[in-house]
Amino acid sequence: MERVPITVTVNGRRISAVVEPRMTLADFLREELGLTGTKLGCEHGVCGSCTVLWDGAAVRSCLVLAAQADGATITTIEGLATDGTLHPVQEAFWEAHALQCGFCTPGMVLTAVALLAENPNPSEEEIREALSGNLCRCTGYQNIVRAVQLAARHERADT
Amino acid sequence: MKPPAFAYERPQSLHEALEILAREGAEARPLAGGQSLIPMLALRLARPTLLVDLGEIAGLDELSLDDGTLVAGAMVRQRRLERDPLVAHHLPLLAAATRLVGHPAIRNRGTLGGSLAHADPSAEYPAVALALEAELVIRGPGGERSVPAREFFLGPFTTALADGELLTAVRFPLPSAATGWGIAEVARRHGDFALAGAVTLVERAADGTCARAAIALFGVATRPVRATAAEQALVGQPLTAETFHEAAVRATEAIDEPLSDVHGSAVYRKQIVPVVVRRALEAAAQRVQAT
Numbered sequence: 001m002e003r004v005p006i007t008v009t010v011n012g013r014r015i016s017a018v019v020e021p022r023m024t025l026a027d028f029l030r031e032e033l034g035l036t037g038t039k040l041g042c043e044h045g046v047c048g049s050c051t052v053l054w055d056g057a058a059v060r061s062c063l064v065l066a067a068q069a070d071g072a073t074i075t076t077i078e079g080l081a082t083d084g085t086l087h088p089v090q091e092a093f094w095e096a097h098a099l100q101c102g103f104c105t106p107g108m109v110l111t112a113v114a115l116l117a118e119n120p121n122p123s124e125e126e127i128r129e130a131l132s133g134n135l136c137r138c139t140g141y142q143n144i145v146r147a148v149q150l151a152a153r154h155e156r157a158d159t
Numbered sequence: 160m161k162p163p164a165f166a167y168e169r170p171q172s173l174h175e176a177l178e179i180l181a182r183e184g185a186e187a188r189p190l191a192g193g194q195s196l197i198p199m200l201a202l203r204l205a206r207p208t209l210l211v212d213l214g215e216i217a218g219l220d221e222l223s224l225d226d227g228t229l230v231a232g233a234m235v236r237q238r239r240l241e242r243d244p245l246v247a248h249h250l251p252l253l254a255a256a257t258r259l260v261g262h263p264a265i266r267n268r269g270t271l272g273g274s275l276a277h278a279d280p281s282a283e284y285p286a287v288a289l290a291l292e293a294e295l296v297i298r299g300p301g302g303e304r305s306v307p308a309r310e311f312f313l314g315p316f317t318t319a320l321a322d323g324e325l326l327t328a329v330r331f332p333l334p335s336a337a338t339g340w341g342i343a344e345v346a347r348r349h350g351d352f353a354l355a356g357a358v359t360l361v362e363r364a365a366d367g368t369c370a371r372a373a374i375a376l377f378g379v380a381t382r383p384v385r386a387t388a389a390e391q392a393l394v395g396q397p398l399t400a401e402t403f404h405e406a407a408v409r410a411t412e413a414i415d416e417p418l419s420d421v422h423g424s425a426v427y428r429k430q431i432v433p434v435v436v437r438r439a440l441e442a443a444a445q446r447v448q449a450t
């Protein structure tokens with residue numbers, strides 16, 4: 001199949017590549033760029049573990065073709081910390097024990113980052129609704145919800 | 160779980176897209192938000208040889224008002240329908256329905272037209288289109304045609320769209336000022352496909368009775384259906400709990416081929432139909448009274 005040239009900005013770095021049309025954005029990030037923090041669970045859009053930010057909005061990288069991402073700005077979990085300092089949401093996940101095996105964590109964190117960017121003060125119900133598309137089989141979700149509440153408090157205190 | 164190989168084109172105009180589709184025939188598929196098509200590719204339920212990405216075609220993502228009608232382009236993202244002030248002001252039903260579609264990450268990519276063309280029997284938009292008697296605007300090699308929602312949805316994942324045709328816009332007639340709306344569904348989690356759902360419109364006459372009603376059901380039959388017996392049971396009646404109860408019970412008469420799967424049996428789905436209809440009718444009545 002004829003390969004498609006793309007230019008994407010990933011974690012602040014502009015990257016030009018030529019991809020097979022059927023390559024998903026998730027596979028592009030993991031296999032071409034080595035950004036394996038983006039996890040692949042179900043590979044058909046149900047589990048949310050491959051969530052990344054696309055121009056700041058959460059999307060499932062297994063449900064977008066790399067070819068479609070031409071021109072987009074993508075943030076993966078690797079792009080959240082700055083100079084070794086964790087992002088407030090990452091910090092809150094650590095503080096609130098919001099992860100066990102860690103597989104769903106990148107997707108959970110990025111979903112929470114997108115939520116707080118548009119709603120800095122979400123209710124518990126709004127947090128649960130925003131996270132309802134991300135599956136976690138370890139934590140039982142309670143600490144994840146707490147972590148998002150904690151991050152919201154910290155971010156508000158900082159601004 | 161990787162998609163099979165296919166070619167990819169991203170035309171810049173509708174004309175070009177239609178030409179590519181005409182050239183490639185039935186093996187080509189339009190790609191909108193990809194939130195249903197890419198899972199189908201990953202599961203190998205679809206094996207197109209070419210995907211025609213509609214993402215850069217100018218004019219397909221417009222929202223406007225035209226003489227009492229909200230016109231929404233096929234490529235308008237679901238997330239935008241959820242938040243756009245024009246929708247919130249003139250057709251809040253469409254915004255409310257959108258909040259029930261999947262999760263934010265799905266709605267950020269998913270489109271209105273993609274959902275309608277996909278025609279999942281459990282999807283919200285087809286029922287909204289059916290309740291509002293929307294017109295679906297279709298472009299093909301032979302020009303443009305307009306199909307009323309009631310003739311568009313033919314069965315599970317089957318519509319009146321022919322190969323080589325594209326859905327370009329949807330025309331939603333705005334309900335009258337005396338009309339209230341409701342939408343209710345039962346799903347396992349927020350964002351899951353509905354096990355049963357109802358969209359209702361209730362128009363109040365000057366004497367306070369029901370002048371007109373529309374009830375569209377989703378998640379219960381092979382396609383969205385209007386519960387006409389229930390609608391008729393409402394007309395001329397006072398907008399009371401008793402009337403809604405009676406109408407809700409009659410809503411199941413509209414279901415000739417009930418859906419039944421691992422998520423919910425036909426018996427269960429039929430049992431919850433009156434519940435969602437009653438809830439959606441009560442919501443509509445509250446909104447009509449509030450005006």
Ligand SMILES: Cc1cc2nc3c(=O)[nH]c(=O)nc-3n(C[C@H](O)[C@H](O)[C@H](O)COP(=O)(O)OP(=O)(O)OC[C@H]3O[C@@H](n4cnc5c(N)ncnc54)[C@H](O)[C@@H]3O)c2cc1C
Binds near residue numbers: 272276282351
């Ligand atoms: C986890 C998950 C949960 C979901 N939950 C829900 C839910 O609760 N309710 C719901 O309604 N949906 C749900 N969806 C589906 C979602 O709404 C999809 O966005 C929608 O069904 C398809 O829209 P799309 O733009 O992504 O289209 P695509 O996936 O790109 O296309 C879908 C189909 O329509 C065709 N098509 C697309 N656009 C056109 C056009 N303009 N003209 C002709 N043909 C066209 C394509 O060829 C394809 O066959 C869910 C999806 C996921 C992954």
